[in-house]
Amino acid sequence: MGLGVVGGGVAAALLGQQDEISRKIGRPMILKKILVRDPDKLREPPIPADLLTTNPEDILTNQSIHVVVEVMGGTQPAAGYLEDALSAGKHVVTANKEVMAKHGPELMSLAQDNDVNLLFEASVGGGIPIVGCLMNELLANEVHSIRGIINGTTNYILTRMANHFTEFHQALAEAQERGYAEADPTNDIDGMDAAYKLAILASLAYHQHIQPGDVYRQGIGSLEAKDFRYAKELGYAIKSLAIATRENGAILARVHPSLVPLDHMLAKVDGVYNAVEVEGDLCGRVLFHGLGAGREPTTSAVVGDLIEISRKIGADGRPTPMAQLDGADSIRPIDDMVSRYYLRLTVADHAGVLAEIARILGDGNISIASVLQKDTDPATKTAEIVITTHPAREASVQESLRLVAGLEVVREVNNLLRIEE
Ligand code: NAP
Ligand code: HSE
Numbered sequence: 001m002g003l004g005v006v007g008g009g010v011a012a013a014l015l016g017q018q019d020e021i022s023r024k025i026g027r028p029m030i031l032k033k034i035l036v037r038d039p040d041k042l043r044e045p046p047i048p049a050d051l052l053t054t055n056p057e058d059i060l061t062n063q064s065i066h067v068v069v070e071v072m073g074g075t076q077p078a079a080g081y082l083e084d085a086l087s088a089g090k091h092v093v094t095a096n097k098e099v100m101a102k103h104g105p106e107l108m109s110l111a112q113d114n115d116v117n118l119l120f121e122a123s124v125g126g127g128i129p130i131v132g133c134l135m136n137e138l139l140a141n142e143v144h145s146i147r148g149i150i151n152g153t154t155n156y157i158l159t160r161m162a163n164h165f166t167e168f169h170q171a172l173a174e175a176q177e178r179g180y181a182e183a184d185p186t187n188d189i190d191g192m193d194a195a196y197k198l199a200i201l202a203s204l205a206y207h208q209h210i211q212p213g214d215v216y217r218q219g220i221g222s223l224e225a226k227d228f229r230y231a232k233e234l235g236y237a238i239k240s241l242a243i244a245t246r247e248n249g250a251i252l253a254r255v256h257p258s259l260v261p262l263d264h265m266l267a268k269v270d271g272v273y274n275a276v277e278v279e280g281d282l283c284g285r286v287l288f289h290g291l292g293a294g295r296e297p298t299t300s301a302v303v304g305d306l307i308e309i310s311r312k313i314g315a316d317g318r319p320t321p322m323a324q325l326d327g328a329d330s331i332r333p334i335d336d337m338v339s340r341y342y343l344r345l346t347v348a349d350h351a352g353v354l355a356e357i358a359r360i361l362g363d364g365n366i367s368i369a370s371v372l373q374k375d376t377d378p379a380t381k382t383a384e385i386v387i388t389t390h391p392a393r394e395a396s397v398q399e400s401l402r403l404v405a406g407l408e409v410v411r412e413v414n415n416l417l418r419i420e421e
Contacts, residue, residue, distance in 0.1 A: 001035040002072035009299030095122035101196035119305035127297025134204040141280025143205035148276030153188040165225040190219035202244035208327030218256035237267035250332035335395035340419035349383040364400035
């Protein structure tokens with residue numbers, strides 16, 4: 001179901017490498033039907049017209065179809081089709097992060113009840129085999145943290161901004177020109193795409209349904225080239241990180257731009273590459289790195305899932321039991337988090353301004369680690385200051401920032417970013 005960027009790659013692999021794939025499984029795998037919206041669209045590679053249909057029932061009620069691949073995207077009708085396919089006893093492979101993040105547990109139960117497999121490796125990290133590892137190879141671990149870069153579009157934009165001090169809108173336009181960002185890149189820019197992916201990873205790691213709405217989210221739209229200059233001077237890169245941690249029975253999941261030390265492995269993940277570090281009690285730190293999007297890497301994950309299912313059908317037909325997402329840990333609000341912070345402000349350029357700001361931060365028990373003041377603008381009589389803090393509580397920082405923003409001498413709070421050590 002779906003013959004776009006991903007579906008086109010999957011169809012090309014199934015048609016072009018049918019013999020190789022069948023040899024890996026030990027029995028033939030045959031592409032029977034493809035659901036599309038517009039059967040007259042020109043496709044690359046071209047697909048035989050008799051394979052195309054606009055009627056989902058040609059797939060969902062077709063007894064000779066054993067496995068359904070959903071690569072349409074969006075919540076509906078995709079989620080409904082997945083339910084129908086599983087209820088009809090068909091195995092399912094999907095790349096749909098939105099559906100899996102929102103409806104994963106119901107779909108997994110439905111798969112279990114109908115004795116079929118539901119695999120979704122391609123929903124996170126394109127060609128990186130992270131989902132299967134959390135569901136299988138790393139299952140012996142208590143996962144302490146997941147920390148990574150799981151959106152290629154934003155990582156491309158941030159890399160351009162860091163390397164060339166390009167402004168955000170220009171870097172976004174370049175990402176669109178190169179076909180990395182979609183025509184409507186909102187879900188990438190505002191962190192929603194990464195929140196879906198983190199919700200899936202955290203649900204698997206912590207064995208409970210973490211909803212996309214449980215993930216604290218801050219997009220990258222407020223970043224300016226000057227933030228990258230200051231960060232570099234302070235010894236940091238700026239990356240949009242997706243982080244999930246569990247401490248004392250509470251889970252905190254968050255997606256936001258972060259300052260990362262330049263020598264940290266995640267600081268070196270550039271362009272459309274993704275990387276995820278999983279820290280477990282037994283395995284220690286395990287790193288996954290690779291292409292997180294695009295036709296070929298995503299096809300690798302989808303076809304890998306198809307082969308896994310087909311091998312099982314070839315053995316005894318029994319599905320692997322689905323992960324149980326029945327944990328009941330609380331979701332920790334970000335207010336309780338302790339972090340270091342980077343704060344950029346535009347202020348009136350006269351005596352006593354720093355002292356006023358420092359007093360408010362001090363009252364909030366926020367200790368200043370460094371202060372930079374570079375640009376002063378004689379025309380507007382303003383100066384730009386960058387403050388980094390020692391570890392402080394998020395709620396206290398937000399409240400102090402509200403008071404700082406209200407000072408007569410503060411013209412603008414330009415950015416507040418968290419620093420990951
Ligand atoms: P896409 O290029 O927009 O393709 C969507 C396909 O689904 C099109 O072929 C479209 O048909 C078909 N379709 C959509 N709605 C339909 C409907 N209601 N009825 C029938 N057909 C319908 O999307 P994509 O980039 O391949 O992404 C597909 C899924 O994979 C999404 O869930 C996405 O999040 C996920 N994913 C994508 C990537 C990536 O790099 N692109 C990576 C990982 C995961 P027409 O061709 O006739 O319009
Ligand atoms: N928009 C996503 C990204 C595509 O940029 O990473 C893969 O999910």
